[in-house]
Amino acid sequence: MMENDYRYQDEGSEDFAALLEEDMRQREESGRIVQATVVQKNDTEILLDINEKVEGVVQRSEFTDDEFERLQIGDTFEVFNTGRREDNGFIRASKQKADQRRGWDDIVAGHEAGEVFQGTIIDTVNRGFTVDINGVRAFLPLSQVDLRQVRDNSEEMRSYIGLTDTFKVINLSPKRHNVVVSRRAWLEEQKEKDKQVLVEKLAKNSILPGVVKNITEYGVFVDLGGLDGLLHITDISWGRVSHPSAVFSEGQEIEVMVLDYNPDTERVSLGYKQKTEDPWDKITERYVGGDVVKGRVVSFVDYGAFVEIEPGIEGLIHISEMSWTSRVRSPSQMLKIDDEVEVRILDIDSGNRRLSLSLRAVRPNPWDVVGEKYPVGSIVKGKIKNITEFGAFLGLDEGVDGLIHISDMSWSRSNHPSEIIKVGDEVEAKVLAFDRERERLSLGLKQLEENPWDLVEQRYPIDSLVRGAVVNLTDFGAFVKLDDGVEGLLHVSEISHDRIERPSDVLSIGQEIEAKVIKMNKEDRRIGLSMKDMEGLAEFQEHQEAQQESTDSTDEGDSQPE
Known part of the structure; x- marks a missing residue:
């Protein structure tokens, strides 16, 4: 029994061998491959001259429709002569078995020579696939179909049916006519070869083609064809990038620049923006302070909005530069993302890559x-x-x-x-x-309106009696409204001859009172009032009234005739 240099054990390989046991047993029976010539054909069989005393017969089902239609009388091909007689006396022959015998011999010889084989995945089996290689059915374990893991009994697994590719034999049993192949082993070998070729090209600043393999928040992994390189988010663009997915998509073909390669760790750092000149290098040659430019709002921060005036060049409009008149608390009050705006350049700091812009400066200041x-x-x-x-x-x-x-x-x-x-x-x-x-x-x-204090001395002279309503109470007195805009202060000491602790003990808001004007300061808008002198004022008024009544009585007496 011939053994392989590269032996492979898989859980599904024994199952596959059992499935093929019956079919393979027939290959071990006596028989040989012979050259056959088409003598006759009908809808179900083809009659052949196989250099025997009787003709051989092969079933139509062993041919595709196209093969059967093209088959003509006199055409020759190889068949396997089983030596068995059919009921009709003809010898049973098989084209498929001849192909399988030839294919098997080719696989054995090719494997011994270290060759690889072209095959087609034709079906799925338990934990793997069936691969047709030169008419021979080989087992392809699920773990060997690709470089990445493929789930069992998944739609992804069924998607491999019909795939024609290169396979490497990893286990061969001539006795049982059992062969196990790997597509992954072939892919790994090719990847390693590609990597060796790629390493020779990994010079700093070299430009290489690649395919976006994976996108993360911090960058993009690019398949360079043998090695993966990291394109960090900060190396994607000279401008601001919110997320790598805003620039790239998985499967996209791009060109990148090699920034660094570490052969010990096989880490490759890539750049995308480095393929173009840094726009900040000569910004002062294109812009000066005071220029009015157009741009697009790309992002907001608490203190302003960033505007892109050209690819890679962004400037800040501080909230204090958004309006001449409005109190702007948030940039979203004035702008929206992707708004096209006209701004004035206030300052350029190329060393720190800062550009100060103003929105209000392009408009007249009211x-x-x-x-x-x-x-x-x-x-x-x-x-x-x-x-x-x-x-x-x-x-x-x-x-x-x-x-x-x-x-x-x-x-x-x-x-x-x-x-x-x-x-x-x-x-x-x-x-x-x-x-x-x-x-x-x-x-x-x-x-x-007219200032009521302009006439206050005429309206409220000293010692005049006034009426008003209490509008405010304090610890030191009460404010009394005399007229619109004119109030007088009734000090707590002027409320009564009796001691009063708090004005609120004897007065209340809204209460109508009578008081005498005792002080007047027009400049300071102060009027002093008193209630405790109201008793003497009342006696004086009563005396005046009594005198007036006496005068009136005398006048009436003098007017009577003698």
Whole structure:
């Protein structure tokens, strides 16, 4: 028994041998291969001259339809003479067995010579495949069909049926006519040969063709034909790459540059962007500060947006450079990914590969004309856009907002701007001041009305009696509203001759009271009131009224006739 130099054991090989046992036994029976000539043919059989006293017969089923149609009387081919007589007296012959005998002999001789064989995968069996090699059925274990693992009983396994390729014999048993082959062994040998050829080409900066084999978050593995190389994400493009899959797809054929090769670890570092010149090298020859360029928004960060003005060149629009007037909190308020925009270059730092851009700089600054359009003292009109604790912002044309401070909303005291106006209210206001450097426009509402303090001395002279409602209570006194925009302070010491700890002990918000004006400071807008002197004032008024009544009575008596 002849043994192989390369023996292979697989769980399915014995099963396959058992399946072929019956068929192979017939090969060991007496018989020989002879030359046969076609004498006659019908729909089921072909009659042959096999140089015997009687003709031989071969079944039509041993031929394909095309072979049978082309077969003519007088054609010759080899058959296996079994020596058995059919019922009709003819000798049974087989073309397939002759092919198998010739094929088997070729396999044995070729294997001894170290040759490989062309074959076709024709079917699947338990844990493997059946391969037709020169008419001989060989077993191909599942683990030997490819370089990568193939699952048993899978659709992927069935996809190999019909594949014609090169196979290497790894186990041969002439006694049982059993042969085991491997496609993987052949592929590995070819890969090793390809690798040796490839290694000679792995010079630094050399350009090689490859196929994208696998894509990860950090890069792309490229099959160079014998070795895999890593193309890191940072070496894909001079510009920003969000993910390698945005540039490449598996199976894509590309050209890459060898950046480094370590023969000890067989690691190959590849570059893709290095095939072209770094666009940052001569950027100052193409652009200068102040240039207006077009670009595409490629990504957002918290503090701005990156715009690609050419492949590999990206610049940052900081959120402070997006609008002259709006308070931009996020770049998505102003832009969208893939927006085509026009920007102005503010600064170029080629050493640090930084480009500062401005979106607002390509548009007129509305604050340049605010002073002329809205001079101090003029009346403006707009809608309330926002309310804060210190005031409200009034929206004007060109996106300019003016601030109405809470102190300029009303001549009366107010705790919060929302007590006076609401968001969306359309109001008129007076321009009080304009600061171009700080881009501030100050407005006022109360300035559109007459200042009630201008006439306060005439309306509320010292010692005059006034009426009003309590609008605020503090530890030191009560504020009394006398008129719109005019309040007087009733100090706790002026409420009563009796000692009072807290004004809230005797007064309440909204309560109507009478008091006497005891102090007046127009400049500081202060009026002092007193209630404890109301008793003497009442006695004086009663005395005045009594005198008036007496005078009236005398006048009536003098008018009567004598």
